[in-house]
Amino acid sequence: METQKFVVTAVGKNRLEILNRIASLYLQRNIPVESFILSKDRDGNSRYKICAQAPESSIIKIVNQINNIVDISKVDYSI
Amino acid sequence: MIRKKVRGTEALLLSLIAEGTDTIFGYPGGTIMPFYDDLYHYSDQINHILVRHEQGAVHAAEGYARSTGKAGVCIATAGPGATNFVTGIADAMLDSTPLICITAQVNADKLGTNFFQEADTIGITLPITKWSYQITGADEIPQVMAKAFYIARSGRPGPVVISVAKNAQVETTDFAYDQAELLKDLVSKDKRAAADGASEEEIARAASAINAAERPLIIAGQGVTISGAENELAELARRGNIPVATTLLGISCIPSADPLYVGKVGMHGNIAPNKMTQEADLIIAAGMRFSDRVTGETHGYAPKARIIHIEIDRAEVNKNIRADLPLIGDAKNILARLNRAGIESRPREEWFGFARKEAEAEYERIIAPELSGGGKRIRMGQVIDRITKAACDEAIIVTDVGQNQMFAARYARFKNKRSWITSGGLGTMGFGLPAAIGAKTGNPDRNVVAILGDGGFQMNIQELGTVMQSGIGVKIVLLNNTYLGMVRQWQELFFGKRYSFTHLDNPDFQQILAAYRIPARKVTDPQELEEAVSWLFSTDGPAFLEAAVLEEENVFPMIPAGATLDDIIYDKYDK
Ligand SMILES: Cc1ncc(C[n+]2csc(CCOP(=O)(O)OP(=O)(O)O)c2C)c(N)n1
Numbered sequence: 231m232e233t234q235k236f237v238v239t240a241v242g243k244n245r246l247e248i249l250n251r252i253a254s255l256y257l258q259r260n261i262p263v264e265s266f267i268l269s270k271d272r273d274g275n276s277r278y279k280i281c282a283q284a285p286e287s288s289i290i291k292i293v294n295q296i297n298n299i300v301d302i303s304k305v306d307y308s309i
Numbered sequence: 310m311i312r313k314k315v316r317g318t319e320a321l322l323l324s325l326i327a328e329g330t331d332t333i334f335g336y337p338g339g340t341i342m343p344f345y346d347d348l349y350h351y352s353d354q355i356n357h358i359l360v361r362h363e364q365g366a367v368h369a370a371e372g373y374a375r376s377t378g379k380a381g382v383c384i385a386t387a388g389p390g391a392t393n394f395v396t397g398i399a400d401a402m403l404d405s406t407p408l409i410c411i412t413a414q415v416n417a418d419k420l421g422t423n424f425f426q427e428a429d430t431i432g433i434t435l436p437i438t439k440w441s442y443q444i445t446g447a448d449e450i451p452q453v454m455a456k457a458f459y460i461a462r463s464g465r466p467g468p469v470v471i472s473v474a475k476n477a478q479v480e481t482t483d484f485a486y487d488q489a490e491l492l493k494d495l496v497s498k499d500k501r502a503a504a505d506g507a508s509e510e511e512i513a514r515a516a517s518a519i520n521a522a523e524r525p526l527i528i529a530g531q532g533v534t535i536s537g538a539e540n541e542l543a544e545l546a547r548r549g550n551i552p553v554a555t556t557l558l559g560i561s562c563i564p565s566a567d568p569l570y571v572g573k574v575g576m577h578g579n580i581a582p583n584k585m586t587q588e589a590d591l592i593i594a595a596g597m598r599f600s601d602r603v604t605g606e607t608h609g610y611a612p613k614a615r616i617i618h619i620e621i622d623r624a625e626v627n628k629n630i631r632a633d634l635p636l637i638g639d640a641k642n643i644l645a646r647l648n649r650a651g652i653e654s655r656p657r658e659e660w661f662g663f664a665r666k667e668a669e670a671e672y673e674r675i676i677a678p679e680l681s682g683g684g685k686r687i688r689m690g691q692v693i694d695r696i697t698k699a700a701c702d703e704a705i706i707v708t709d710v711g712q713n714q715m716f717a718a719r720y721a722r723f724k725n726k727r728s729w730i731t732s733g734g735l736g737t738m739g740f741g742l743p744a745a746i747g748a749k750t751g752n753p754d755r756n757v758v759a760i761l762g763d764g765g766f767q768m769n770i771q772e773l774g775t776v777m778q779s780g781i782g783v784k785i786v787l788l789n790n791t792y793l794g795m796v797r798q799w800q801e802l803f804f805g806k807r808y809s810f811t812h813l814d815n816p817d818f819q820q821i822l823a824a825y826r827i828p829a830r831k832v833t834d835p836q837e838l839e840e841a842v843s844w845l846f847s848t849d850g851p852a853f854l855e856a857a858v859l860e861e862e863n864v865f866p867m868i869p870a871g872a873t874l875d876d877i878i879y880d881k882y883d884k
């Protein structure tokens with residue numbers, strides 16, 4: 231399947247657990263992560279930014295699953 | 310609202326009670342001892358069932374949850390107690406079962422030191438929980454527990470793990486439990502808005518797709534049971550005169566005798582609904598996730614159909630199968646809205662005729678020979694059939710995994726909802742006995758029958774001790790074929806009949822049951838089956854019936870792994 235570099239950005243609470251849950255979604259699908267940035271935004275929320283090369287269909291599924299993580303309030307992806 | 314100064318473990322107990330917990334399944338140990346010490350004083354308010362292995366506690370909590378609709382609660386000590394939970398938690402995750410799994414943890418200041426019985430419970434269970442939290446201070450307890458129950462039960466339910474550090478158990482805290490207050494920062498607003506689901510326009514489009522369909526098929530999954538949408542489902546089927554199939558986990562969400570019910574889809578499902586899937590011009594999938602056991606090879610699935618997918622979990626939509634009209638939301642809510650959207654009835658004589666013809670073919674080719682009493686050996690289907698009959702289709706049937714499970718799914722009949730409990734997604738051998746213990750605990754007035762294979766029974770056979778000590782009146786049925794039957798079937802069909810490590814030299818189960826002081830019988834002759842089954846139900850309290858069944862029986866029909874629903878095999882000469 232055709233792969234491309236995608237950046238997924240999720241916003242939620244500052245809990246290390248979330249980082250782990252997101253990482254395990256990539257791990258489960260055997261998608262290598264190129265970078266994973268955790269930072270704090272102006273409102274005190276945590277921003278999780280993951281860059282990985284994958285088919286878009288996989289990224290959409292991962293985005294949906296990240297959205298299911300309790301304490302994540304927003305998630306989207308871009309090229 | 311209660312407000313007082315208590316120890317952390319008492320705060321845990323008061324939180325459980327405030328959430329309506331009446332039963333917990335557990336096993337004590339060093340780190341959880343403060344909790345058990347307080348439990349001692351609360352035994353009039355909480356019924357604790359002492360299991361024999363922590364895996365049994367989780368499956369029992371699952372059986373309790375799935376039969377009652379409440380969250381199941383189980384508790385274990387740190388380290389090995391917590392790691393013994395893992396299989397059950399994974400099972401509950403895949404089968405969307407609301408659980409609160411409480412495990413002890415070492416003192417917060419000792420975390421990460423490889424302290425005695427320290428295991429990273431949260432780390433181990435992260436990928437198999439809906440949510441988890443490590444409590445390191447007693448003050449956190451009420452809020453975390455309120456959140457845990459809310460998350461476990463809401464939306465698509467699932468297991469939650471709460472790991473409670475020893476110091477948090479023994480510290481004192483001010484206890485107050487105001488649910489609304491405790492939950493107020495739970496979900497961010499935009500996320501809640503998104504969960505509200507399908508728009509009026511989408512509902513209207515789905516309704517007109519239903520009205521335009523000539524060969525529609527409803528496929529109902531466990532989501533219908535979870536959301537309590539049984540009546541709404543039946544109403545939609547009636548209004549549109551639409552045949553209804555269920556998935557393996559959807560069984561019992563519609564009475565087996567309903568004239569619109571056409572059976573179960575999937576790998577060992579009925580022929581009619583599987584073929585109807587391939588012929589349908591519209592599939593209305595309600596609360597199901599198109600698992601590979603349902604779809605077979607996905608590229609050939611439902612080639613002629615548009616698909617309406619009613620689903621609460623957005624992540625399931627378009628995951629395995631394309632959804633032409635996704636309706637996101639709670640099945641009860643969506644189905645009720647569809648019912649108000651002007652669904653029209655059509656005669657569909659040809660379509661129902663097709664279903665009838667396929668059902669008759671299955672009856673003649675497979676069911677009648679399996680159920681007829683002619684042979685010298687007992688067939689698994691016969692046992693299930695006689696049990697269902699003796700219980701007037703009103704028992705809760707809990708199964709293990711393997712051929713026993715598939716024969717139970719094929720031959721058990723149901724009048725009541727929430728009467729079928731099986732391990733679907735994970736297919737966990739050893740599930741049956743403890744899950745039945747949990748179901749019986751939650752439904753003391755109903756007949757609960759565990760259908761087990763000789764392999765799976767021995768995976769959690771120690772729970773006979775729980776049955777004995779707690780006097781749990783489960784009826785246990787062992788289909789003893791002296792094989793890991795389902796694996797043997799695959800070896801016979803697809804591995805040149807090389808029975809590699811699937812034969813079991815079994816112990817004398819009658820002696821084992823005698824040691825546990827549980828009334829037990831063994832039946833070998835088909836002529837004696839009926840009498841043995843009536844003995845099972847007429848015996849007070851727990852009872853055990855072992856049926857020595859035909860060793861090399863196979864479950865048919867079957868859609869082999871990697872095949873599409875068009876490639877049903879009817880018998881072993883047929884592949
Ligand atoms: C814990 C676990 N281990 C292995 C399997 C693989 N497996 C699936 S069915 C089966 C055979 C079950 O044998 P038995 O319990 O005797 O039931 P039968 O099929 O004979 O009715 C096995 C080994 C499993 N599902 N779960």
Ligand SMILES: [Mg+2]
Nearest residue numbers: 762763792794
């Ligand atoms: Mg067996």
